[in-house]
Amino acid sequence: MQIGKIVGCVVATVKNPGLAAQRLLIVQPLTPELKVAGKQIVCTDATGAGAGELVYWCKGKEASFPFLPVEVPTDSTVVGIIDKITLRRGHKNEC
Amino acid sequence: MLIGRVIGEVVATAKHASHEARKALLVQPLTLEGADRGTAVVALDAVDAGIGDRVLLIMEGFSAMTSVGRPDSPIDMAVVGVIDRLDLMPAASPPRSAEGE
Numbered sequence: 001m002q003i004g005k006i007v008g009c010v011v012a013t014v015k016n017p018g019l020a021a022q023r024l025l026i027v028q029p030l031t032p033e034l035k036v037a038g039k040q041i042v043c044t045d046a047t048g049a050g051a052g053e054l055v056y057w058c059k060g061k062e063a064s065f066p067f068l069p070v071e072v073p074t075d076s077t078v079v080g081i082i083d084k085i086t087l088r089r090g091h092k093n094e095c
Numbered sequence: 096m097l098i099g100r101v102i103g104e105v106v107a108t109a110k111h112a113s114h115e116a117r118k119a120l121l122v123q124p125l126t127l128e129g130a131d132r133g134t135a136v137v138a139l140d141a142v143d144a145g146i147g148d149r150v151l152l153i154m155e156g157f158s159a160m161t162s163v164g165r166p167d168s169p170i171d172m173a174v175v176g177v178i179d180r181l182d183l184m185p186a187a188s189p190p191r192s193a194e195g196e
Contacts, residue, residue: 001137037134056137058169062156080110087103
């Protein structure tokens with residue numbers, strides 16, 4: 001999973017029937033320091049997250065599992081709304 | 096599997112039910128030399144790893160779900176081992192040393 005922030009949503013009338021009633025969120029991937037990490041993506045939503053919220057999202061086939069038994073054609077889904085991040089870098093990274 | 100370092104934890108109340116009762120660890124993937132390898136990711140904990148541990152990170156769905164024991168769940172990354180030591184052949188050793196911490 002990766003951290004991201006919801007920066008918008010997509011409205012599409014014509015879409016695959018499997019995507020009916022799905023919210024499509026635009027997510028900006030972030031580093032744990034909340035710096036931008038790559039380009040925005042569109043995710044389906046399994047949590048009810050809204051604009052501006054810090055979330056984590058899952059990619060791949062697993063992204064469609066929250067909606068089982070309905071098979072939703074998605075490759076990325078928001079699966080958690082983040083309350084708090086504890087971050088402690090600075091360990092010696094010698095392998 | 097990748098080698099990574101646990102650099103933090105994520106707390107989330109509203110999340111998918113399959114993620115409950117499992118720690119969500121922030122893991123920074125590393126190269127053999129110990130440099131950062133891409134962005135840190137959120138992985139569920141299958142071995143009780145903690146901040147500062149060097150770990151084995153799975154970045155594929157089926158194995159991640161299986162290791163956490165939650166089949167058919169939206170889980171694509173998991174921590175499946177805490178690394179004690181790496182033994183490298185001389186040619187593959189990083190410039191400084193092949194020893195652990």
